[in-house]
Amino acid sequence: xxxxxxxxxxxxxxxxxxxxxxxxxxxxxxxxxxxxxxxxxxxxxxxxxxxxxxxxxxxxxxxxxxxxxxxxxxxxxxxxxxxxxxxxxxxxxxxxxxxxxxxxxxxxxxx
Numbered sequence: 001x002x003x004x005x006x007x008x009x010x011x012x013x014x015x016x017x018x019x020x021x022x023x024x025x026x027x028x029x030x031x032x033x034x035x036x037x038x039x040x041x042x043x044x045x046x047x048x049x050x051x052x053x054x055x056x057x058x059x060x061x062x063x064x065x066x067x068x069x070x071x072x073x074x075x076x077x078x079x080x081x082x083x084x085x086x087x088x089x090x091x092x093x094x095x096x097x098x099x100x101x102x103x104x105x106x107x108x109x110x111x
Contacts, residue, residue: 037061038057038061040060041056041057041060041061042057044056044060045057083108083109084105084109086108087104087105087108087109088105090104090108091104091105091108
């Protein structure tokens with residue numbers, strides 16, 4: 001009976017270890033950007049005292065989170081905005097309203 005319980009526990013542990021890599025997730029783009037921001041700020045604080053380091057890191061991370069968009073995302077947002085304007089203009093030209101307009105603009109943005 002004890003041997004059977006031992007084998008059952010060993011099989012359960014092996015199954016848990018095999019399933020562990022399946023749960024691993026790729027880091028999201030946001031977490032990678034946060035890490036990059038943190039690393040850039042931390043690099044600038046070399047040689048500072050601990051209190052200065054904390055204050056500088058706090059300010060640096062706030063500045064980079066609020067106003068820092070890289071050029072690629074800014075140009076991508078501009079292109080998306082231009083496409084939305086085009087779709088809205090076409091919906092206006094067709095005199096669409098309500099659900100019809102929403103459906104048309106959604107389809108237009110996906111194309």
